Amino acid sequence: MTTYIIRRLFWLIPVIIVVGGITFILMHAAPGGPWDRDLSTRQVDANTQKRLNEQFGLDKPLWRQFTTYMVGDVNSKGEWQWGLIGGNLGPSYRVRGMDVQNILFQPPEDMPFWKSRFGYSLRLGFLALSLAIVIGIPLGAISALKQNSLVDYVSLFVATGGISVPNFVIAIFLIIIFASWLHFIPVVPKTWEDPRVWVLPAAVLGFGTLAYTTRLTRSSMLEVMRQDYVRTARAKGLTERSVVTIHMIKNALIPVVTILGPALAGLVTGSFIIETMFGFPGMGRAYVQAIGQRDYSMIMGTTLIYAILVALANLSVDFVYVLLDPRIRLNE
Amino acid sequence: MAVETATTPGGQIADLGKQAKSRSLMSESMQRLFRNKAAVMGMFIIAVFTFVAIFAPFISPHDPLQFNSGKDFLPPAWVEKAQNGKSGDPNFLLGTDTLGRDVLSRVIYGARVSMVVGLIPTTIILIVGTLIGMIAGYAGGRTDNYLMRLTDVIYAFPDLLFFIIVMIALRDTVLGNALNGLFLLFIALAIVNWVGVARLVRGQTLSLKQKEFIEASRSIGVKASRIMSRHLLPNTLSVLIVSAAFTIPNLIIAEAILGYLGLGLRPATDSSSFFVTSWGSLLLEGQSAINAQPWMLLAPSICIALVVMAFTFLGDGLRDALDPRMRGTQ
Numbered sequence: 001m002t003t004y005i006i007r008r009l010f011w012l013i014p015v016i017i018v019v020g021g022i023t024f025i026l027m028h029a030a031p032g033g034p035w036d037r038d039l040s041t042r043q044v045d046a047n048t049q050k051r052l053n054e055q056f057g058l059d060k061p062l063w064r065q066f067t068t069y070m071v072g073d074v075n076s077k078g079e080w081q082w083g084l085i086g087g088n089l090g091p092s093y094r095v096r097g098m099d100v101q102n103i104l105f106q107p108p109e110d111m112p113f114w115k116s117r118f119g120y121s122l123r124l125g126f127l128a129l130s131l132a133i134v135i136g137i138p139l140g141a142i143s144a145l146k147q148n149s150l151v152d153y154v155s156l157f158v159a160t161g162g163i164s165v166p167n168f169v170i171a172i173f174l175i176i177i178f179a180s181w182l183h184f185i186p187v188v189p190k191t192w193e194d195p196r197v198w199v200l201p202a203a204v205l206g207f208g209t210l211a212y213t214t215r216l217t218r219s220s221m222l223e224v225m226r227q228d229y230v231r232t233a234r235a236k237g238l239t240e241r242s243v244v245t246i247h248m249i250k251n252a253l254i255p256v257v258t259i260l261g262p263a264l265a266g267l268v269t270g271s272f273i274i275e276t277m278f279g280f281p282g283m284g285r286a287y288v289q290a291i292g293q294r295d296y297s298m299i300m301g302t303t304l305i306y307a308i309l310v311a312l313a314n315l316s317v318d319f320v321y322v323l324l325d326p327r328i329r330l331n332e
Numbered sequence: 333m334a335v336e337t338a339t340t341p342g343g344q345i346a347d348l349g350k351q352a353k354s355r356s357l358m359s360e361s362m363q364r365l366f367r368n369k370a371a372v373m374g375m376f377i378i379a380v381f382t383f384v385a386i387f388a389p390f391i392s393p394h395d396p397l398q399f400n401s402g403k404d405f406l407p408p409a410w411v412e413k414a415q416n417g418k419s420g421d422p423n424f425l426l427g428t429d430t431l432g433r434d435v436l437s438r439v440i441y442g443a444r445v446s447m448v449v450g451l452i453p454t455t456i457i458l459i460v461g462t463l464i465g466m467i468a469g470y471a472g473g474r475t476d477n478y479l480m481r482l483t484d485v486i487y488a489f490p491d492l493l494f495f496i497i498v499m500i501a502l503r504d505t506v507l508g509n510a511l512n513g514l515f516l517l518f519i520a521l522a523i524v525n526w527v528g529v530a531r532l533v534r535g536q537t538l539s540l541k542q543k544e545f546i547e548a549s550r551s552i553g554v555k556a557s558r559i560m561s562r563h564l565l566p567n568t569l570s571v572l573i574v575s576a577a578f579t580i581p582n583l584i585i586a587e588a589i590l591g592y593l594g595l596g597l598r599p600a601t602d603s604s605s606f607f608v609t610s611w612g613s614l615l616l617e618g619q620s621a622i623n624a625q626p627w628m629l630l631a632p633s634i635c636i637a638l639v640v641m642a643f644t645f646l647g648d649g650l651r652d653a654l655d656p657r658m659r660g661t662q
Contacts, residue, residue: 011484014485015485015488018485018488019485019489022497026497026498026500026501026502027497027500027501029501029502029505030500030501030504031504031505164581164637164640164645165640166585166588166636166640168588168592168615169633169636169637172615172629172633173630173633175622176622176626176629176630179622180622180623180626181626269490270492273589273592277619288593291496291500291593291594291595292594294500299497299500303490303493303496306490306493307488307489307493310490311488
């Protein structure tokens, strides 16, 4: 098990190198970017250009710039400076005097970490995931236990809608209904201190996961219900309640739990559209703003962080699976 | 949806079934597909949107690029008096945008991009994915190992982020300007998505390879390329069809998101171009007018939802029809 975890963690290294490499090459290929050497398209004179290049290390050969970004290098003052592996994502090209990691992870002064942009996104992601779990699992379980009942139809409706309607479309519908027409909430809240304004973005963000959880719980329950050990449990005279809670739900949740890791990663990374629509002060909106401003270092840094989050989440599935289901042995 | 009613599609197919003396696997699957009401509805919606996309110039009431001066920001025709004091004009059913362009006509033209985005990259994805998956699965050994590591790495790249990066980096190049930016979009969508198909096809090939009929063909000296095209491909076809039906809505959603970020199709300004605007771009345009003219957002959103839902229903139906054992899973 330990060797398996270590091997899987090592597999992250080539993934990060390749993702970083592709991002790096594409960002360099972009015309009009800070790396553009064609002076006629730039607004600064040759001297300033040279100074800027030295400051950002753009006068070095390409491979060196890449290793500087990924691992680190000696800076102009002769000191060693870490790159990505040391948590340094380099200076933002648009926000003067700020490093990318500061923009993303540093909370405003005297504020706790969860007030940072990443913290906001993480909280929204967790809230959305909690909604999906708290509603999705009972809904799925009940609809499996009471097939063709009203609950079953509601769950079918939720599952079909959540899976087949993209969440930004749902966001548009809800914003127009609740903000424009009914005036329940402001279209773009001025402050995010009020917990009420979190409900709508979290619900929209979590709806897809909710649908998926419901569907998965239902099909998983249906399968478990037919198992021999459930019949045995009934045969030995256990109450229906303990058969359902101890024998059925516990086993039916195994496939559901395993999707929660990637689901959270999907919620954190996939939230940029929702964050933009609701004016949410999270990492996703910073990313979209960076796209609009063509802040290349910011785009690159955020992409890498997202990629690492997704890779870690996918990794977590395998571990959780092994921990939960003793029947599965990893023989890789 | 739950109540069984005798609708015409089921009836027609039953007649067809009577005429045919022996039914092939395919026709039996089609029969199952047409009995699935959600799938039939999906096909109907897809057919309607395809028709709209092709015949957009004849259907749309106005030129989607024509500025109607003095008629900007009109609410939909049924609104008596909107917040901005203007009232609906029956000539402009869904109202007009900031420049006085007819919203309905623009939405109609937007169907073109979404339908093409569903079609072309999916074709590329299926061809590349099948080829690589089949070679990896059939050759095995080192080839398989290398190809699968490649797919693992691409799989690890969050796809939407990859589209965004490609579009940002190459948008202002020659490649990015081709077809109003659609060409680049197709390539970006195809590069990421072939991986899923390749994995599927590899899995199928691996299990088919063990079957007697493949072994028999190999033992009588049939060439590998012929085994792949004549034996492996037909047997993976049903998997391919289902995965195509599920890929299309993802691509349509991706295009809409990119359009919303201003990274999709470049909205055309001269009327000679075939692709005038996309639903994603319309969302971007409508976003600032969410209070004054919500239909600029609602109309494309409803269209996106309908098309995506239609393809999902069709995909579900195809999966159940082609492989009844899969029914109810996922």
